[in-house]
Amino acid sequence: MARKLSNFLCFAVYSANLAFGRAYKPILDKVGLSYTQYIALVALAEEDDQTVGALGEKLFLESNTLTPLLKKLETTGYIRRQRDPADERQVRISLTPAGRRLVDKDLGAPLVGAIGLGDEFPAVQKTVTRLRDNLLRATKTGSEKR
Amino acid sequence: MARKLSNFLCFAVYSANLAFGRAYKPILDKVGLSYTQYIALVALAEEDDQTVGALGEKLFLESNTLTPLLKKLETTGYIRRQRDPADERQVRISLTPAGRRLVDKDLGAPLVGAIGLGDEFPAVQKTVTRLRDNLLRATKTGSEKR
């Protein structure tokens, strides 16, 4: 007999991610953002004027995902994209005042209660992060380019 | 100053989900499956001959996502889709012998070590599941149809 789906940690994480997206959706719809776009804004608020590559390292994404997403954020008016004059290959991303204001609103705050973890919250956050880093490290080794 | 990205539980879950997908990718590429397709197969192995709707409840997905995915799994030869004669609206999904064999291989087993949680594994799995259920419940109330 095969293992049960409910015993798969990967499924727990997969479905929890779906759940987060759905919980954020009604909040983000009001400001015209998708879930991923919001996460990118938070990363930009933490450090402004980043290159696409640096932002991608923080988000674990690459230009194939980020470029279209950032273009939409630029159209929406939350960020600016400009080529770095010192190295024209790079594109630097900065928050507009509107983008900064939006992140400062801390739109996710109302969800903390819904998550319902209480004191465990920081511990869970740390553990899931550790799990992610372990997985990424294990995936990376064995497929190195350099 | 805005909160740091690293303190967002939603980002931990989001990026851990990406990490799982990448860790599974080299394994699943060998058998011609995507990550989501594999998860669907595991759900089917747990209970065969389910309707699309029942499978969707387990996976927290609906027909708009499942129908195309299941059609691909059928083409690949891991499942069969057939209208229920008793109620032609329903489509019942069953594993083919090849699909059953594939799930029985427990392809995710080699990753348990890479996850690196040791004894914590079951506790983390439970906590993330609880967090998901809390979020879904909170999202659902306030947008009920009936």
Next chain:
DNA sequence: TCCGATTAGATCGGATACGATATAACTTCA
């Protein structure tokens, strides 16, 4: 200095997610 190698983004095609809507099959009840 100049040409090959490297680097940063961008583009493209395939596979999810998801809201909105369509369609066909069942149910209900006047």
Next chain:
DNA sequence: TGAAGTTATATCGTATCCGATCTAATCGGA
């Protein structure tokens, strides 16, 4: 029984992800 309502699945458009590839800019060494 037959029209209205409901249900199960399918289709469509938009937004991620990701591998593969392209292009333009920079770097490095003979």
